[in-house]
Amino acid sequence: MENEKIKHRCCFTGHRPDKIELGEKEIKPLLEKAIDEAISEGFVTFITGMAMGTDIWAAEIVLERKKKNKNLHLICALPHPGFESRRNFTEKIRFSKIIKKADLVKEINDHYFTGCYQVRNEWMVDRSNLVIAVFNGQKSGTKNTVDYAIKKGININNVLQN
Secondary structure (H helix, E strand, O other), rough: OHHHHHEEEEEEEEEEEEHHOOOOOHHHHHHOOOHHHHHHHHEEEEEEOOOOOHHHHHHHHHHHHOOHHHHHEEEEEEEOOOOOOOOOHHHHHHHHHHHHHHHHHEHHHHHHHOHHHHHHHHHHOOOEEEEEEEOOOOOOHHHHHHHHHHHHHEEEEEEOOO
């Protein structure tokens, strides 16, 4: 049963806005295309790590699609309690709106520690059959997540390569 669910799950990984040359206006349409393709291929559950940039943009797109497709689900996988605390006011509001509309909010770890983000990322990949990535090849948490997905045999759609 769990393997059947995983077949229809997709997670996101991507660089934070300051690590990529493209901004939200350039990346969001690429994510929209990838998410729409995933939906057309039967993916119904999307997992976001809720980091600024890719994760937030993807979550907002999924919630927008969910208005017309009630079969879609959004899971927010938070690496630790208080994850959003260092964000500015606008980003905290954006975060909060997504959390309120998510189908499930899961804190992966009960406290912050070195490596807790990678634990969160592996949790998402382990529960997915597709990773939609915004990955420019640089060493980062995104690279670690892409490498982990490759090791696990999970399909990756890197929107920067399409």
